[in-house]
Amino acid sequence: MGKIILTGDRPTGRLHVGHYVGSLRRRVELQNSGEFEKIFIMIADAQALTDNADNPEKIRQNIVEVALDYLSAGLDPDKSTLFIQSMIPELTELSFYYMNLVTVSRLQRNPTVKSEIQMRNFEASIPVGFFTYPISQAADITAFKATTVPVGEDQMPMLEQCKEIVHKFNSVYGDTLVEPEILLPDNKACLRLPGIDGKAKMSKSLNNCIYLADTQSEVKKKVMSMYTDPDHIRIEDPGKLEGNCVFTYLDAFCKQEHFEEFLPDYKSLDELKEHYQRGGLGDVKVKKFLNNVMQTVLEPIRQRRAKWEKDIPAVYEILRKGSEEAEQVAAATLRDVRQAMKINYFDDNNLIKEQSQKYQ
Numbered sequence: 001m002g003k004i005i006l007t008g009d010r011p012t013g014r015l016h017v018g019h020y021v022g023s024l025r026r027r028v029e030l031q032n033s034g035e036f037e038k039i040f041i042m043i044a045d046a047q048a049l050t051d052n053a054d055n056p057e058k059i060r061q062n063i064v065e066v067a068l069d070y071l072s073a074g075l076d077p078d079k080s081t082l083f084i085q086s087m088i089p090e091l092t093e094l095s096f097y098y099m100n101l102v103t104v105s106r107l108q109r110n111p112t113v114k115s116e117i118q119m120r121n122f123e124a125s126i127p128v129g130f131f132t133y134p135i136s137q138a139a140d141i142t143a144f145k146a147t148t149v150p151v152g153e154d155q156m157p158m159l160e161q162c163k164e165i166v167h168k169f170n171s172v173y174g175d176t177l178v179e180p181e182i183l184l185p186d187n188k189a190c191l192r193l194p195g196i197d198g199k200a201k202m203s204k205s206l207n208n209c210i211y212l213a214d215t216q217s218e219v220k221k222k223v224m225s226m227y228t229d230p231d232h233i234r235i236e237d238p239g240k241l242e243g244n245c246v247f248t249y250l251d252a253f254c255k256q257e258h259f260e261e262f263l264p265d266y267k268s269l270d271e272l273k274e275h276y277q278r279g280g281l282g283d284v285k286v287k288k289f290l291n292n293v294m295q296t297v298l299e300p301i302r303q304r305r306a307k308w309e310k311d312i313p314a315v316y317e318i319l320r321k322g323s324e325e326a327e328q329v330a331a332a333t334l335r336d337v338r339q340a341m342k343i344n345y346f347d348d349n350n351l352i353k354e355q356s357q358k359y360q
Contacts, residue, residue, distance in 0.1 A: 095139040
């Protein structure tokens with residue numbers, strides 16, 4: 001069996017540059033590498049409903065927003081299968097079976113679950129669906145026999161729990177499920193891109209994002225308002241790089257050709273950093289450079305999005321066809337799981353024969 005990718009995003013809003021550098025840009029590279037037999041990209045609407053159950057319209061409206069972001073970023077429906085999670089009922093059944101293999105205490109120890117619960121103020125009242133998300137994610141991954149899951153560093157605990165479920169299932173029922181491997185961004189700055197306000201995580205709920213669909217003026221306004229070194233008051237003051245969003249973003253997005261085009265006074269990012277640290281380089285100049293870099297990266301994405309926005313029915317048709325293909329694959333995995341668990345009663349002719357002989 002060849003290598004297979006499964007990854008996706010929750011449709012709770014438009015995707016931002018944190019998604020792009022954390023996984024989306026890499027997905028496009030992997031898609032075009034020719035190294036993978038299949039690539040499944042999931043819009044995780046069912047998972048999004050676990051903490052948005054009272055606002056289904058929010059999820060409904062953002063399905064197409066995420067799909068547009070996928071297509072505009074360069075995901076190709078001829079090379080990648082784009083689908084909607086809730087259209088694959090087999091995932092729910094797999095989740096139900098996997099629940100028997102995981103304890104409540106193990107879910108409570110999952111660092112990602114703990115941090116997400118705290119961020120959403122769910123400490124006193126956690127929706128069961130949200131609490132069991134790692135199990136649902138394991139169903140998503142194993143349903144497509146994914147060998148590779150390209151995600152951000154914050155999802156590592158989820159992948160570890162998925163591996164535990166795979167090991168437990170295979171040890172109890174026989175070798176059936178495929179164990180996935182996580183694929184992290186190769187640029188350390190992309191592991192967890194901070195918000196423009198300096199917060200540790202870029203988040204829609206914190207309103208500190210640069211979205212892939214932002215206009216040129218919106219991007220410029222956000223870049224120029226970015227958090228830097230609060231002690232770098234005068235240009236001649238030495239500046240710190242630690243916690244300075246502008247340089248973190250330059251680490252994630254800047255290329256050598258950007259200096260040649262927009263800042264020829266410097267040969268490299270290391271040289272720019274060194275000047276900032278010793279003093280004599282103002283934040284405004286660095287931010288203007290970053291804005292040019294961001295506009296260069298985002299402009300092709302904006303142009304592709306504008307094209308797809310003119311044919312929304314075609315976007316839904318891509319999702320419909322992708323969901324049909326994904327369901328066929330998930331159904332095949334579910335048949336294997338049911339057979340391994342010996343709950344394929346009507347398909348097991350030997351069982352029927354044995355039971356017939358027993359009562360003769």
